[in-house]
Amino acid sequence: MKTLISAMIGAFVLAACSTPTDKPLSSQPHISSAKSSESQQMKMPTLAARWRVVAFNKLTEKELADKNAYLDFSEMPKAHGNMGCNGMMFQANVIGADKIDFGPIAATRMLCEDMKLENAFLRKQSVWNYRFDGNDLILEQKGISIRLRRE
Numbered sequence: 001m002k003t004l005i006s007a008m009i010g011a012f013v014l015a016a017c018s019t020p021t022d023k024p025l026s027s028q029p030h031i032s033s034a035k036s037s038e039s040q041q042m043k044m045p046t047l048a049a050r051w052r053v054v055a056f057n058k059l060t061e062k063e064l065a066d067k068n069a070y071l072d073f074s075e076m077p078k079a080h081g082n083m084g085c086n087g088m089m090f091q092a093n094v095i096g097a098d099k100i101d102f103g104p105i106a107a108t109r110m111l112c113e114d115m116k117l118e119n120a121f122l123r124k125q126s127v128w129n130y131r132f133d134g135n136d137l138i139l140e141q142k143g144i145s146i147r148l149r150r151e
Contacts, residue, residue, distance in 0.1 A: 047092070048073050048076050050073075050074055053146060053147070053148055054136070054149045056069075057145060064117070069082060069084050079092035084112070088108075089106045090104065098130060099127055100130050101128075125142075128140065
């Protein structure tokens with residue numbers, strides 16, 4: 001008798017633990033055959049990357065090649081970069097769908113022969129409009145444009 005009761009309880013527990021495979025429970029997310037919004041979002045460009053400066057206003061990619069200028073947003077909101085001379089650290093916070101705020105920028109204080117790019121960047125306000133152009137990120141502010149390319 002004890003064996004029969006134990007067997008019935010075991011069968012009941014096993015039946016209660018299993019769920020039908022053709023119908024998800026209401027607490028489980030339903031996966032449709034249409035593309036999910038998550039996969040569509042993955043195709044959208046993201047700011048979180050290291051970006052090499054390829055153009056800054058009238059300076060071209062060729063003129064910037066020896067500067068190794070970059071901005072790194074890989075660990076947003078923490079960000080860092082270099083415009084050819086000094087290292088910079090700052091917070092990069094997205095505002096809405098098309099603005100980024102760099103906030104106060106801390107920089108090392110080395111004196112370099114050519115600091116035009118760095119000085120031009122540091123003189124600008126902290127909020128920039130941004131947009132993507134293929135694999136490039138464009139930062140714009142009051143007639144100033146910076147083109148960055150994902151590394």
